[in-house]
Amino acid sequence: xxxxxxxxxxxxxxxxxxxxxxxxxxxxxxxxxxxxxxxxxxxxxxxxxxxxxxxxxxxxxxxxxxxxxxxxxxxxxxxxxxxxxxxxxxxxxxxxxxxxxxxxxxxxxxxxxxxxxxxxxxxxxxxxxxxxxxxxxxxxxxxxxxxxxxxxxxxxxxxxxxxxxxxxxxxxxxxxxxxxxxxxxxxxxxxxxxxxxxxxxxxxxxxxxxxxxxxxxxxxxxxxxxxxxxxxxxxxxxxxxxxxxxxxxxxxxxxxxxxxxxxxxx
Numbered sequence: 145x146x147x148x149x150x151x152x153x154x155x156x157x158x159x160x161x162x163x164x165x166x167x168x169x170x171x172x173x174x175x176x177x178x179x180x181x182x183x184x185x186x187x188x189x190x191x192x193x194x195x196x197x198x199x200x201x202x203x204x205x206x207x208x209x210x211x212x213x214x215x216x217x218x219x220x221x222x223x224x225x226x227x228x229x230x231x232x233x234x235x236x237x238x239x240x241x242x243x244x245x246x247x248x249x250x251x252x253x254x255x256x257x258x259x260x261x262x263x264x265x266x267x268x269x270x271x272x273x274x275x276x277x278x279x280x281x282x283x284x285x286x287x288x289x290x291x292x293x294x295x296x297x298x299x300x301x302x303x304x305x306x307x308x309x310x311x312x313x314x315x316x317x318x319x320x321x322x323x324x325x326x327x328x329x330x331x332x333x334x335x336x337x338x339x340x341x342x343x344x345x346x347x348x349x350x351x352x353x354x355x356x357x358x359x360x361x362x363x364x365x366x367x368x369x370x371x372x373x374x375x376x377x378x379x380x381x382x383x384x385x386x387x388x389x390x391x392x393x394x395x396x397x398x399x400x401x402x403x404x405x406x407x408x409x410x
Contacts, residue, residue: 146356149280156202156276157269160195164265167191172261181242182232184261186225191268193221196275203279205355208286213278213351216297220344223301227308240384271345271368274352274361281355293350300343303329307336324389324396332405334396335381338372339403373403 171187200214232239249256286294310328314320329336345365352361371377382402385393399409 148357152203152280153276156199160198160269160272161266163194163198164191164268165262167194168261168265172258175257178233180233180236180238181257182239184264185228185232188264188268189221189224191265192272193217195268195272199272199276199279203276205280206282206284208284209281210279212294213275217275220301223305240387241380244380244384271364274348274364277352277355277358277361287354289354290351293347296350297344297347300340300347303340304337304344307340311337322389324392326396329405331408332401334400334402335378336405338377339405342368342372378402
């Protein structure tokens with residue numbers, strides 16, 4: 145195996161960390177007039193995009209790989225950030241999980257949110273490891289695994305778009321106010337959007353795998369899975385759902401898989 149490109153890694157990641165830290169500082173400042181900490185969700189995919197573009201623009205790998213991974217992340221980031229902008233920020237009240245953080249942190253909320261936002265900046269760089277290894281790959285031609293990874297990315301993106309659309313359509317119907325969405329993909333998974341988002345990250349890791357040291361990119365989907373299932377994704381989302389929907393959501397939990405799509409229990 146070729147030597148680890150340590151100098152290139154340190155140079156590019158140091159640039160990325162500075163850019164992402166500045167972006168999240170802007171996000172933190174904006175959350176005061178907006179009165180909505182969900183602005184961090186809008187900036188997070190843009191931080192991933194900025195990191196990827198730094199890698200793709202300045203790395204010394206094959207141009208074809210850098211263009212492809214950069215394009216994949218560009219499409220993913222713009223779609224997700226725009227979706228979150230309209231779903232959670234524009235003319236929207238702050239989500240319950242952020243309100244709960246404000247309540248828990250009390251008078252310290254202003255600086256704790258600053259730390260929280262900067263942690264997101266660091267996560268943008270750490271999670272972009274597959275993009276770094278794909279960008280330093282010297283091989284111009286795509287391997288079979290890279291082609292399959294690109295196909296998985298397309299399928300995962302389609303699944304995530306469908307899950308978001310089904311939920312938005314359900315919420316847009318006034319008759320569903322306060323009810324639990326069980327339509328389409330949401331009948332098989334309580335969080336199909338998170339599942340397909342995780343598959344996107346699996347595709348990035350698989351795309352990087354044939355590159356020298358690319359196996360380290362598996363860190364990203366492992367971390368995404370952990371945070372979604374045990375830290376910042378499902379646990380606070382479901383705690384808020386139980387507070388707002390009570391027994392109906394508890395019944396949903398008993399009958400429908402939390403993450404991996406499966407037939408619902410009778």
